[in-house]
Amino acid sequence: MFALSLRHALLLTALAFAAVTQASSFDCASAASKTEKAICADPDLSRLDEQLAVRWRSTLNKAADPKALKADQRGWLKQRNQCDDLAPCLRRQYLMRLTALEYMVKPFSWDATWQLIPWGVSEGAEITTRRQDASHIAFDISAANGSHSGELEGVATIEGTQARYEQGECVLTFKALNGVMDVAQDGADFDCGAGMGVYYGGRYVSSKQTVLVDYDLLTLGVAQTQRENEVLHTLLKGDYQTLLQNCGLKMDGESSEDVPNSEVSNYWVRGLPSSNAAIVMRAPNEQFWIIVLVPQAGGKTLARYYTNVAQWKGRMPDVLQAWYASKGGEGYMPLDFML
Known part of the structure; x- marks a missing residue:
């Protein structure tokens, strides 16, 4: 190709x-x-x-x-x-x-602070590198994925345009390129001192400020077309951003008997499945049924139900009912029907 x-x-x-x-x-x-x-x-x-x-x-x-x-x-x-x-x-x-x-227009320097270009909305990482001498750099990494985090510091050996760190099963390679730095990780999350699902690999840019990429529900695959993305903006209003922030991980859901031609997806932030999560069911012609969890003050959580299908405004399809019950139902969190 x-x-x-x-x-x-x-x-x-x-x-x-x-x-x-x-x-x-x-x-x-x-x-x-x-x-x-x-x-x-x-x-x-x-x-x-x-x-x-x-x-x-x-x-x-x-x-x-x-x-x-x-x-x-x-x-x-x-x-x-x-x-x-x-x-x-x-x-x-x-x-x-x-x-x-x-x-990439910036000149590269081993003496810098680096921010990860994130693949999603619930991850991030910062690396500080400092050149010790002609052959070594000291580094300090702090990373997070949802509520899980990881930290690592050490000394890497410079080899041309790269620097290599190896400690036990954790191997990190830092590659210099026109003002950005690529990090490759060989070893599991826990091998490198991180929580589940937290990795240090990726492309980093020289910046002291967190890098914000203009992701939306289309980018994350919640919407499959620009038209669906527009429909979700109209339907969810302020909770469009709430749903976006809840889309850290995804798993296909059970099929619905109430809406046989639908597709169901479960979303949640790593480590926070009971407070930062959502379920999205879609059907042809931009039809949506959604429950999004909204964290409240005092550690409480509120559930909000949205649909743009008139006959379902006051009730939920089977799979959404089951999902809400799995989160504790009315005994754990109130549910608002957003009409």
Whole structure:
């Protein structure tokens, strides 16, 4: 797929130029892969593709190591193309890449504070690195995924543009690249002193402030289309953000007998399944049934039920009833029917 779409990849990376017939960085009339066709068919993805092309050209002109940046872009294109035509996956790839390119114009230094570009809304990590001498850096990592956390400090040995740390089963590799740092972890979460599901690997940017990526329910896959995302905004209003923050982990739910053609997904924040969670049931024609848990003062939790299907406004389908009961039901948390 990558070989077939090389012309378009080169267009995106500003290595060549051609006439554009659609709202994207390449000629949609010649789109060959599922990914390219999906970008051309989706105005939001086309807009992100155009933004990326502009930022790429600007970053390439300012980068300290353009050759390394081009190689990194080719790697990103391969990763992007693995999304095929899945809009949520593509949107996440573009948002993360736009964030990374913003920081790649900075010169790299081992004396810096680094922030993780997060894959989701409930994770984050910060690394402080300090060069001790020509061959070593000291590092201090603090990371979290939901309510679980991890901390690690040590000394890594510099080998060219990389630094390596090894202690028991925990191996970390720090790779320098044009103002960003890639961290690879070999070893389980607990091997590196972290709680369940907390890992230090990923791409970090040089910043003392937490990196915020503009994720929404479409990016996280709760909505499958831009239209569904708009429907959820209208339906949930202020609780759109609440649902977004509850989408740390996902598991497919039981099928509904009340709504046979529906799909059910359970969401929760790692370590907080009783206070920061939600269940979303969807059916064709942008129909939704949702319960979202809302933490309250004093450690209490409130459940709110939403649907845009008129005949279900005052009652819940079977799977939502069962899910609410599994969280303790009325004996544990009140339920508001949001009409």
